[in-house]
Amino acid sequence: MKCFLPQLDLKAKVCTLLGRTFAALWFVLICLSGGVWMALAETGPLDRAIATRASTSHWAFLPPRDPLRVSKSSGSAVAAANSIDGLVGDQLDRLQIKPVGLANKAALLRRVTYDLTGLPPTPAELKAFLVDNSGGAYEKTVDRLLASSAFGERWAQHWLDLAHYADSNGFELDADRPHAWLYRDWVVKAINEDMPYDRFLTLQIAGDEVEPGNQEAMIASGFARSGPFEIVSGNIDLEVRRNDELIAATSTVGSVFLGLTMGCARCHDHKFDPIPTADYYRLQAFFAGARHIETPIHSPEERVRFDFEKKRIEALLKPLETAKAKLEKPYRTRLQQAKEATLTGRERAIRALPREQRTPAEARLFEGISVALNVTWEEIAEEIAHHPNDHSVRESLKRQLYELGLKMPHPPAQAMSMMESEKTLPETWILRRGDTKQKRAVVSPAPPSVLLSTMGEASFNATFSAVDAKHSGRRLALARWLVSGQNPLTSRVIVNRLWQHHFGRGLVATPSDFGTKGSSPSNPQLLDWLACELIRHEWKLKSIHRLIVTSKTYQRASGEISRSGEKRDPENQFLWKMTARRMEAEGLRDSTLAVAGILNPKRGGPGVRLPLEPEVRDLIFTEAEVVDLWPVDPDLKEQARRSIYVHRKRNVHYPLFDAFDAPDMLTSCSQRPVSTHAPQALVMLNSGFAQQTAATFARSLLDHSPEVKARIHEAYLRCYSRLPTAKELRWTLEFLRTNPRTDLDRWTDLTLALINSNEFIYVP
């Protein structure tokens, strides 16, 4: 033991030295070969063979090798009941790190319940688990959690982070996407049904090709267009816009499914990975025919009902609009006259000219002068504000119009698809520096050349068979290549994502970058074994979840310390213990509602707008005169839905989500940061959500029992999955006794304190 450390240091130094030398050589190689690729990309012909000359020995580009089948030397790996533990244990043995013991049952239940469902266990679930001393009690619980709909509701959020899903377009108008939720619901359902990952992937890349006409497939195909998209009027360069669509699809598919930062290669050969610019455009070429298409997926009856209801509301709106216009008319006239009085002599002369006598320039100026004479709503509103009677009538009309408008029916469902609809496919050009004006050479669809080289050219069938007259089969070919089983990245990338969300960090710590600049796997054998296991389980992700959470590695205590672990692996990369984790924003909100007893388990449907702090609501951008841009559902039960069902706008962020590191949904997010700062305390102490939920929690405790101690026990069980210690009970009684306020206030203070405590916010 004593000689271990110096030895490790020496080894480390040698490794570092070698690493740096290697990095330097690598850099030179890339620079040299980059020049060749660029020259090729610019002049064509595009010979794939040359592009793959760069290192094909990077671990992630080679097929995963099942360590248990390859070598028989790793003794404990074979012996252990769950191979995860064997592979982790082997590594810990090698590093001479002693793992800590297992977590206690209560902590374990809290961990696995939050992890799989995003919610805390109820006191009843806790009691049932604690009294069940049968051998398979934990495994039974895991199966129950995996089968619950809450499982999909939690894990879908991880996927939506990658898709950077939101319910609005972003950019200037940030218009709502009234049908986006269909995709969100599809993800939840697919995860709950344990849809095999190969199918899950195929439907999202080529849903329209694999199952033409299938509504769910059309919804799923919207994956690559879940991110922001600019829609504005005016002189828009359609080619640039189309290119932006394709960039979004290509980069997202590259980073999410392949774990490669393809986007970098759009403007120049990738600096670090063997991905020449041509490879980026070859990948983009798969999507050349796929367009944003809204496909109606409602019945004719639904359409008729919608039209009827819409007309009915419009008929009710009409008289109110007329009344408003009538009220405004004298003001409008007066304002118009005032504007006319400011016309210059020259402008008057142009206005006086009969139409046929105007030169083209004068005709234009005539139109322009009319624009300047337009009276805007802002001017009318300002003018009427000086006349209290008319002002209040106008305000009331506006309010009535607004309230009627809220009754407009939700438009009948449409799938936001990404699909082909035309026979002929546009050509894909390599663009110099990504500029649509600088076309260089035409490319045809092909996967990244380095992978073709490691997998063999035969792994990809370059002659597509058209699915039908409108579907070239290009994206289907890409999907089939991705899930062919020989692909070294697809399975590794997804099992690593699962691992990441179970342990807080992936075996590869850069989950969307498996390239040469990404992290090396902390346990390569384990990663490969899981990847092979996924394929053996026919791509069923739940079986991987089950393997992970039933492993001893997952069940280790988080609060215990092993000296050797602390010394040799203070960051716990090698998993000698579990690492406690702060809840994510959505988990925190859902858990708070759950312990208060008001979480509404209703599933699916259009997103719910939560009440928004006035500071944020008042600033929502609009150029129109709008009564309220954030109509909240008055039904409090709707406001207590799970966070996955909350309406998420790209340009309007909920302070609670913002403070707790929810992603901004502007780019694909593979790993959320965990920050600690004062605005978190402000939102959890001062927001209407925290205070009202705490009060509801308090009321449910008062109803729970007349006994003070029983209430305290219940509160601790709900928040911490344990009873208070004698000391804590004493403090709590004292805290309640010395509080001069009403009973409800006293208990609200307690519940507010509990939901702000570290033990609630951190999962053991």
Add this chain to the structure above:
Amino acid sequence: MSLFMFPKPPVKPRFPVTESRALPGGSRRQFLESLGLGFGSVALTQLLASEPSTKPIVAPHLGHLGPSNPHFPARAKRCIFLFMVGGPSQMDLFDPKPELNKLDGKHLPASYGNVNSQFLETDPLCLGSTRRWGRYGQCGMDMSDLIPQMHQHADTIALVRSCAVDSVIHAPAHYQMNSGRVLMGFPSLGSWVTYGLGSESQNLPAFVVMAQPQGTPEGGVPCWGSGFLPASHQGTLFRPGSSPIVNLASADPQFDRTRQRRILDYVGTLNRRHLGAGNSELEARIKSYELAFRMQSEAPEAVDLTRETAETRALYGVDNPRTAEFGTRCLITRRLIERGVRFVQLYSGGGPVAWQWDAHDDVNANHERMAGATDRPVAGLLTDLKRRGLLDETLVIWGGEFGRTPVSQKGSRGRDHNATGFSMWFAGGGIKPGTVYGSTDEIGLHAVENRAHINDIHATILHLMGMDHLKLTHSHEGRDERITNVAGSVMQNLVA
């Protein structure tokens, strides 16, 4: 040691064991960050990361508890960005064009090239400026009658007449003026600056944004987003009044300070029991609650203008209904700067078109209103910063996301968006005062001399604040990102 893993290993741990030993302080870093109130006190993370190195980027910080050191001596310690949303017209404010007036009402001569704009027709008509012009200060800087109070500051500011961005659409141009890119999701200038320099204030955010009360600019919240930098570097919205920050005041007034103190004490008791030995992340959380508690009394003080003299309030136009709103925000800005806030961004314009510099229909009517609301407050801010000795170390920036076209939009009295040549000005913080940098062609359409692309402008701002734009980087999805993307050079002639 730490019980918590660092959430986002920023570089590739090529050799896991060494790497983890070299990165002892993921959570320590977070702890440090939280000491600065989480508004970004950890900085210059990437001094050593400009090449793909295996060196941990966190290491350089471990010695710092306070604000980090810049790359080289900074001329400006703080920055105020006065953002004129919608695009002010250079031809009517800072860049007189007699030639354009001669062409008024005529078709744009082909010799000036194409006009790329959002709504323009293909053969637009020229629109002269009807403003009265003068030359002011010892330097004789041109300014129009729209900004009479700024005339006295001609020798204070450096005017750049050759600015350029890549989009003529508001939102992408907002994003680019703030983040260097026309896309959503990249860190804004304020985020980069606080990421690089940290916070000087223990009780206030390092990066404050004050929007027009009528609404945000078109680009919305992402204009001051932190992109892939830690969320603690995003801009914090401030507003005048007793509760300047969201959730600073209790939603339910029943939760008074005594009651909150009791709750916090109980939380503290629970937390201390739960705390693992030496767990810095959990310690940081405890501290963040105490800071939040302090902030509730100290942040309202920062925006309390009753402590200012009548003379000062008048200087900013707080006593005049026309200028009161923007004047109030300018005066709060000075108070925030005095209290160590690193970056303040003030938006003039947002929400309805009537409240933006977006003069499509009638440039005079629009600019008389917008300049009328901001001229005195802006000039007052410069005067006040100067007389208090704050201007030397404070960089003040004025400008919109683009300028306006010398041609009219469809024959109207208004101008469309122009991204290829427009004016911005800079003051204080190491800027060469009384300078005019760059120029546009004879009608103000394209920059023709010393073109100042937004990448160059950002490079210069960072330079003045002591940072090399090539070195202020952050690794994201396999790429070392910086605000200037793949371009940008410092405009040395602007630097004193």
